[in-house]
Amino acid sequence: MKDFKRNLIYWGRTLEKTALLILVFVWAMWGILTFMEGGSLAEKGNQELWMYLIMAVFIVSFSNAVNSVNTYFPFTVSMGSTRKASFIAMQTIQHLILFEYAILA
Numbered sequence: 001m002k003d004f005k006r007n008l009i010y011w012g013r014t015l016e017k018t019a020l021l022i023l024v025f026v027w028a029m030w031g032i033l034t035f036m037e038g039g040s041l042a043e044k045g046n047q048e049l050w051m052y053l054i055m056a057v058f059i060v061s062f063s064n065a066v067n068s069v070n071t072y073f074p075f076t077v078s079m080g081s082t083r084k085a086s087f088i089a090m091q092t093i094q095h096l097i098l099f100e101y102a103i104l105a
Contacts, residue, residue, distance in 0.1 A: 029052070057098065060097065
C-alpha cells in the first residue's frame with residue numbers, strides 16, 4: 001500500500017504537469033490563431049474554443065500513454081517500485097486526468 005501511494009503521488013504530479021502544459025499550449029495556439037483570423041476573441045474565439053478543448057483531450061490521452069510507458073515507467077521501476085503498483089497508479093491517474101478534461105470540455 002505504501003508503494004502504491006508513493007506511485008500515485010509521483011504519477012499524479014508528473015502526468016498533471018504534462019496535461020497542464022499541453023492545455024496551456026493549446027490555449028495559446030487558440031488565441032494566436034483566432035487573433036490571426038482577424039476576429040475578436042470574444043465572438044469568434046468562443047465558437048472555436050470547444051473544438052480546441054476536444055483536440056486537447058485527444059492530445060493529452062495519446063501523449064500521456066506514450067510518454068508514461070516509454071519514458072517514466074522504466075524510471076519508476078528502476079527506483080525500486082514494483083511494476084504492478086506503478087502500472088495501476090499510472091492507469092488510475094491517466095483515467096482521472098481524462099475525467100478532468102471531460103468535465104472541462
